[in-house]
Amino acid sequence: MSQSYDRGTIEDFGRWKEFSAGMWAWIFHKFSGWVLIGYLFTHIAVLSTATQSPELYTGTIRSLESLAIVRVLEVGLLAVAVFHILNGVRLLFVDLGVGLEAQDKSFYASLVVSAAIVIASVPTFLAGAF
Amino acid sequence: MAEHYSSFEYKGTRWFLQRITAVFLIGVLAFHFMLLHFVNHAAEVTFLGTQARMQQVGYFGTMVAFLVTATFHGVNGVYNALINQGLTGTRKTTVKWVLVVASGVLIAQGIRTALYMAGIIA
Numbered sequence: 001m002s003q004s005y006d007r008g009t010i011e012d013f014g015r016w017k018e019f020s021a022g023m024w025a026w027i028f029h030k031f032s033g034w035v036l037i038g039y040l041f042t043h044i045a046v047l048s049t050a051t052q053s054p055e056l057y058t059g060t061i062r063s064l065e066s067l068a069i070v071r072v073l074e075v076g077l078l079a080v081a082v083f084h085i086l087n088g089v090r091l092l093f094v095d096l097g098v099g100l101e102a103q104d105k106s107f108y109a110s111l112v113v114s115a116a117i118v119i120a121s122v123p124t125f126l127a128g129a130f
Numbered sequence: 131m132a133e134h135y136s137s138f139e140y141k142g143t144r145w146f147l148q149r150i151t152a153v154f155l156i157g158v159l160a161f162h163f164m165l166l167h168f169v170n171h172a173a174e175v176t177f178l179g180t181q182a183r184m185q186q187v188g189y190f191g192t193m194v195a196f197l198v199t200a201t202f203h204g205v206n207g208v209y210n211a212l213i214n215q216g217l218t219g220t221r222k223t224t225v226k227w228v229l230v231v232a233s234g235v236l237i238a239q240g241i242r243t244a245l246y247m248a249g250i251i252a
Contacts, residue, residue, distance in 0.1 A: 037205065050246045078167075088152050091152075092152060124167060124168060
């Protein structure tokens with residue numbers, strides 16, 4: 001049997017200073033999930049220009065990609081996507097009962113690996129943006 | 131100490147589908163980012179390039195599966211988050227159906243767009 005740990009209600013964000021690593025992982029996973037589902041609706045809206053004309057589709061994407069702010073936001077999107085993927089893998093392992101004892105360390109590993117991938121990707125994402 | 135812990139036990143269809151779609155999305159989302167930011171750069175995307183990819187049956191099928199699983203996983207995640215925040219009763223039912231309709235519209239529009247991209251409808 002697993003022991004239960006009463007750390008209080010995570011929805012009570014006012015006590016964030018008392019949050020443990022696992023609670024921060026939960027919050028970051030929810031936050032990155034909200035960003036990703038919001039982006040999915042936006043992404044389909046932009047791609048829907050393909051239903052109007054090929055020229056509008058190409059022109060819309062080229063115009064958006066010419067904006068530096070869009071390139072920077074794409075780096076942010078990459079960051080939340082990579083973290084959501086890596087923390088999602090961590091959650092699947094925890095669900096399967098693997099690595100539960102080290103769930104805090106695997107959260108820190110998710111953050112470090114996400115940061116490394118994002119930093120390494122910045123030159124590609126921002127090429128020609130400025 | 132937890133000698134053995136697993137939450138991988140039956141907790142309902144939505145719980146199971148959330149994890150199955152997660153496994154699929156881990157691979158496809160990473161593939162999508164790699165293909166459209168590193169192999170082909172987003173700033174160089176053209177309709178013709180998109181059409182060339184979407185006319186491959188395997189790619190088209192993967193993207194439609196990506197759309198459907200991502201929509202389910204994301205919207206179901208939002209629904210779960212709102213329930214965690216205390217959503218109950220009539221508001222819960224209303225939110226559920228708003229999310230169901232939004233998902234249906236998103237998937238329908240996404241597939242319609244994919245058909246245009248592939249040149250199946252023009």
